[in-house]
Amino acid sequence: MSQPKIIVDTDKLRHNAETIVKLCRDAGIGVSAVTKAVCADIRIARIFIESGADMLADSRVINLKKLAQFPVPKMMLRIPMLSEVDDVVMYSDFSLNSEMATIKALSAAAERQNRTHGIVIMVEMGDLREGVQSDEALEFAREAYKLPRISLAGIGVNFNCYGGVIPDEKSLSEFVSIAGSIENEFGVRLKILSGGNSGSLYLLKEKKMPRGINNLRIGEAILLGRETSFGQTPDGLYTDAFTLCAEIVEIKDKPSVPFGRTGLNAFGQKQEFEDKGIIKRAILACGRQDTICDQLTPRTKGARYLGASSDHMIFDITNAEKEFIVGDIVNFSPSYGALVSAFTSKYVSKVFR
Numbered sequence: 001m002s003q004p005k006i007i008v009d010t011d012k013l014r015h016n017a018e019t020i021v022k023l024c025r026d027a028g029i030g031v032s033a034v035t036k037a038v039c040a041d042i043r044i045a046r047i048f049i050e051s052g053a054d055m056l057a058d059s060r061v062i063n064l065k066k067l068a069q070f071p072v073p074k075m076m077l078r079i080p081m082l083s084e085v086d087d088v089v090m091y092s093d094f095s096l097n098s099e100m101a102t103i104k105a106l107s108a109a110a111e112r113q114n115r116t117h118g119i120v121i122m123v124e125m126g127d128l129r130e131g132v133q134s135d136e137a138l139e140f141a142r143e144a145y146k147l148p149r150i151s152l153a154g155i156g157v158n159f160n161c162y163g164g165v166i167p168d169e170k171s172l173s174e175f176v177s178i179a180g181s182i183e184n185e186f187g188v189r190l191k192i193l194s195g196g197n198s199g200s201l202y203l204l205k206e207k208k209m210p211r212g213i214n215n216l217r218i219g220e221a222i223l224l225g226r227e228t229s230f231g232q233t234p235d236g237l238y239t240d241a242f243t244l245c246a247e248i249v250e251i252k253d254k255p256s257v258p259f260g261r262t263g264l265n266a267f268g269q270k271q272e273f274e275d276k277g278i279i280k281r282a283i284l285a286c287g288r289q290d291t292i293c294d295q296l297t298p299r300t301k302g303a304r305y306l307g308a309s310s311d312h313m314i315f316d317i318t319n320a321e322k323e324f325i326v327g328d329i330v331n332f333s334p335s336y337g338a339l340v341s342a343f344t345s346k347y348v349s350k351v352f353r
């Protein structure tokens with residue numbers, strides 16, 4: 001198989017998905033398994049479903065289309081563009097929303113397709129990405145409720161994204177009470193109270209998840225075994241289900257500081273260098289068109305990242321615990337961003353084991 005590549009350990013991934021689903025289910029919470037980081041790869045989506053996920057969720061219509069073959073509800077995560085409402089109605093059962101103009105357009109699209117579309121109203125609770133202000137949620141729900149082809153499926157909240165705000169008992173209790181006021185007003189029960197992403201999982205462990213939250217949208221914790229509020233690994237999860245591999249094309253002993261007159265690097269930046277004398281430098285055939293190079297953690301201790309351009313990255317392997325030669329493959333653990341980027345790059349082959 002060509003290099004660079006990303007190897008998916010399907011047993012570890014399945015274990016992670018089953019563990020998260022069970023953790024949530026024991027607390028009365030369903031999981032919308034998030035596929036966007038892996039471009040909705042259908043082999044991975046299948047593992048999520050077989051592991052008991054209630055729904056598949058993605059932020060892009062092009063990915064939801066790939067998931068159409070699976071007989072589980074789909075959730076559109078990104079606030080829909082007005083220009084894509086027809087596809088959103090066609091390929092998802094629920095979408096997260098915060099703009100009335102868009103919900104009206106979704107209603108019209110549903111009308112054209114002779115369907116009903118479920119909306120989850122996003123409520124702003126401090127992270128400052130999507131959502132209506134919490135004191136406007138009820139009025140917003142009132143207006144959405146009037147639309148003919150829209151069913152008010154529930155409300156949702158997002159944390160840990162723009163502001164890095166950590167969900168807690170207080171903010172989520174307030175969120176549940178907003179749901180309560182909507183339910184009272186219409187005499188209905190909202191089907192979905194979606195209390196966040198991987199960053200909300202720690203509340204389950206600490207038994208602090210407010211009663212009423214019945215859905216979480218989980219990507220990173222399943223894929224990389226990491227919750228995103230404190231960067232912890234919940235009990236029993238694997239952090240190495242994905243391995244990024246890159247091949248060494250040059251190893252030379254060279255200085256640690258460039259010589260000659262210096263200007264900007266390949267990405268227009270001026271870099272600082274620490275003088276460590278002569279070091280052993282390895283060039284790997286993998287660069288910024290493949291992944292986010294500075295967010296890779298080498299599985300070999302002692303290898304140190306020096307820099308990258310479009311299709312090369314350079315590591316200091318002077319103190320690496322392994323003696324590398326040209327042609328060797330170096331294994332890395334990708335961050336979430338590096339995983340997204342590697343999965344999206346057509347230059348990185350995907351291998352399933």
Ligand SMILES: *Cc1c(COP(=O)(O)O)cnc(C)c1O
Nearest residue numbers: 034077197198217218219220228
């Ligand atoms: C990506 C995304 C998620 C998943 O977040 P993780 O941190 O990967 O669990 C949840 N909700 C929304 C709205 C998202 O865009």
